[in-house]
Amino acid sequence: MITRRGLAALAALALLAGACTRAEGETEVGAASSPEPAPDAATGTSAGGGDEGGSRLDRGGFGELEEVCWDGEPGESTEVGLTPEEVRLGIVTDRGSAERPGLNQEMYDAAVAFAAWCNEHGGIGGRQVVIDDLDAKLFEYGQRVAEACQQDFALVGGGAVFDSQDNGARVDCGLINIPGYAVTPQARAAELQVQPVPNPVYSMATSGYRWIQEAHPDADRFGILWVNLDGPATVHDQVVEVVESLGFDVVFDEQYRPIGETGWRGYVQKMRDQGVEVFEMIGEPENMVALQQAMQTEGWYPVATHLQTNFFDERFVAEGGSSVSEATYMASVFPTFDMADEVPAMADYLELIERYNPDGKVAMLGMQSLSAFLLFATAAKACGDDLTRACVIEQAAAQEGWTAGGLHSPQTPGNLEASPCRLAIRVTPDGFAYDEEMTDPNEGIYHCEPDDVLELTGDYGVPRPER
Numbered sequence: 001m002i003t004r005r006g007l008a009a010l011a012a013l014a015l016l017a018g019a020c021t022r023a024e025g026e027t028e029v030g031a032a033s034s035p036e037p038a039p040d041a042a043t044g045t046s047a048g049g050g051d052e053g054g055s056r057l058d059r060g061g062f063g064e065l066e067e068v069c070w071d072g073e074p075g076e077s078t079e080v081g082l083t084p085e086e087v088r089l090g091i092v093t094d095r096g097s098a099e100r101p102g103l104n105q106e107m108y109d110a111a112v113a114f115a116a117w118c119n120e121h122g123g124i125g126g127r128q129v130v131i132d133d134l135d136a137k138l139f140e141y142g143q144r145v146a147e148a149c150q151q152d153f154a155l156v157g158g159g160a161v162f163d164s165q166d167n168g169a170r171v172d173c174g175l176i177n178i179p180g181y182a183v184t185p186q187a188r189a190a191e192l193q194v195q196p197v198p199n200p201v202y203s204m205a206t207s208g209y210r211w212i213q214e215a216h217p218d219a220d221r222f223g224i225l226w227v228n229l230d231g232p233a234t235v236h237d238q239v240v241e242v243v244e245s246l247g248f249d250v251v252f253d254e255q256y257r258p259i260g261e262t263g264w265r266g267y268v269q270k271m272r273d274q275g276v277e278v279f280e281m282i283g284e285p286e287n288m289v290a291l292q293q294a295m296q297t298e299g300w301y302p303v304a305t306h307l308q309t310n311f312f313d314e315r316f317v318a319e320g321g322s323s324v325s326e327a328t329y330m331a332s333v334f335p336t337f338d339m340a341d342e343v344p345a346m347a348d349y350l351e352l353i354e355r356y357n358p359d360g361k362v363a364m365l366g367m368q369s370l371s372a373f374l375l376f377a378t379a380a381k382a383c384g385d386d387l388t389r390a391c392v393i394e395q396a397a398a399q400e401g402w403t404a405g406g407l408h409s410p411q412t413p414g415n416l417e418a419s420p421c422r423l424a425i426r427v428t429p430d431g432f433a434y435d436e437e438m439t440d441p442n443e444g445i446y447h448c449e450p451d452d453v454l455e456l457t458g459d460y461g462v463p464r465p466e467r
Contacts, residue, residue: 002071021382026411043231056348057355060121063345063405066376069129071122072385074386079388080175081153082463087127087375087387089115090148091369092158096135102361104159107180107369109353109360110135113156114373124380125387134158134250145165149173154374154389157369161231176393178376180369182415183231192389194396194413196371196404197333201415201460204238207422207452208331209246211438212278212304219303223276225267225283225291232282234460235308239280241458252276261287264294277303285316289323296323304329307427312364317412328427329438333409333419334367335445345406371404375413409446416465421448 008347053272060067062432074084079086091111093104115129121131134144138161145166148155155170163219164186170177177193185201212219222243226236240250251274254267271279279302281288287312297303312433317324339346349367353360360366379395380387401410409421423446424438439447 008060008121010291013261024255024445029167033427039069050211056344056349057117057351059326061180062348062352062374063407064403065120065374065378066404068148068374068381069118069121069123070125070381072126074126075385076386078386079153080149081151082127084126084219085128087124088130088132088152089156089373090132090134090144090152090158092136092141092144092148092155092160092163093136094136095139097138099138104180104365107157107159107362109357110369111373113355114125114157114359114370115354117352118373122333124377125385127149136160136162138162139165142167142169144413145170145236149175154376154392159365159369174389176389178393178396180372185234185460185462188307189415190392190464193415194375194393195415196402196413197368197408197413197418198398198412198414198417200356200418201234201462202204202464203416203418204242204451204454204456205331205418205420205422205448206246206454207449208306208329208424209243209248209278210452211424212306212332213246215438216278216303219277220248221251221275222248222259222300223271223274223279224250225252225254225279225281227254227258227283228255235282237458237460238456239282239458242454244276245454248278252279252301256283256331261290264291265298268294268300272300272304278306279304280306280308282308285311285313286319289320290315292320292325292328293323294318295325301325303327306330309364311336311427312425312432314431314460317427317429319445320429322429324427324429326426326428329435330425330427331422332425332431333411333446334364334407335423336425336434337362338431339434339445340441343406344417345404349407367404371402374404374407375402383440393445398425405437410443410448418453420450420453421446422452423447452465 033150047289069294091108093108095102095108102161111131119128136144139439141160141162141166157180159179159181164184164209171191182199184189188199188201228234252271307330309330309332335346347438353362375396379392382395383391397414399413402413404412409419411419424435426433426435441447
């Protein structure tokens with residue numbers, strides 16, 4: 001039996017200044033105390049780039065996006081969470097969980113920073129952005145959705161591990177969602193929702209596996225280790241379908257305990273005995289650290305390891321140390337943090353957090369959350385004076401080649417299409433590195449290949465969408 005604490009141990013599998021509290025869970029964010037960026041000694045420009053007029057953020061732009069937020073004279077509205085003075089946006093996280101304190105904190109931190117910056121530049125057509133902190137604490141997702149239905153214009157930039165717990169209440173109350181991520185099949189396929197970086201149920205990118213095949217053409221014996229819970233189980237089934245379609249032979253397929261697992265050496269010995277050459281774990285960085293430490297002890301590693309991007313976490317490298325295999329890869333739609341010099345939007349993300357929420361956490365899920373807020377603002381601007389939930393969700397879905405100003409690879413916002421554009425990240429004992437040779441970029445820093453997206457044929461528990 002998996003206990004409440006045991007479920008909490010799986011939480012990370014899904015994957016994730018100037019504020020004054022007005023009421024419980026409600027934050028109105030300004031930017032009066034935001035510091036100016038330090039000028040670059042060589043160029044005289046600020047850290048975010050641009051000319052003597054200041055950084056892109058100073059001018060209201062982000063990466064390739066200009067005038068993200070704007071002033072105006074909004075009128076009355078009958079929409080929930082929308083007045084002439086403010087627009088209330090709810091962000092769901094699990095950051096207050098007693099079992100996993102701070103889970104997805106980076107998403108809330110990005111929301112606070114975005115709102116402070118946006119309000120400094122006029123808000124959403126003159127309406128100040130108010131962030132409602134909807135902390136699901138892992139097991140209270142349904143309650144938070146019920147609150148949002150009564151107070152918020154939209155959910156934006158969030159994500160929760162058990163995001164099907166509302167049993168459709170969000171859709172029933174007409175609340176739109178532009179999430180940072182979605183986990184369960186039910187949430188991934190939900191209506192009134194547009195994912196900026198889609199995680200569809202019946203479509204999956206195969207880039208990482210193809211790259212490993214090209215680098216190691218004789219390695220075709222595949223092993224996978226996972227835990228049996230709704231979200232991870234779906235990822236497991238998707239991975240197995242993908243690798244088998246590519247010609248891998250799955251020779252090892254086992255589950256580990258969700259909490260208190262100590263038998264890592266036993267799994268390593270089994271994989272070695274069964275001739276596993278390419279391996280994937282569905283889990284948390286801490287578990288992969290323990291497994292690779294067991295591999296180091298046994299003196300055996302697979303030829304290559306493929307990981308999902310929730311492992312794009314500094315804890316993995318910091319805690320793994322010398323046990324981290326340099327043949328560990330992931331395919332990502334986001335560049336690495338050390339690429340800020342060549343990716344202006346990455347520089348802007350780092351500057352945004354440093355200036356407007358200096359105690360905020362910088363992480364990949366923070367960038368996913370920010371992409372959602374930028375998409376919301378872009379869609380709202382397209383709606384003009386006719387700011388309604390229906391218009392915002394329609395305009396969000398209408399964006400083509402969405403990159404959040406260059407923060408990530410081109411996406412088709414929605415719930416249906418995985419992006420064919422990714423780059424290869426290699427994990428080393430020193431950190432995460434962009435592997436340009438493996439990526440073989442053909443569109444900027446990314447490799448874009450439509451054939452790398454596989455339409456899945458398995459049954460994943462939700463109706464197959466009509467295209």
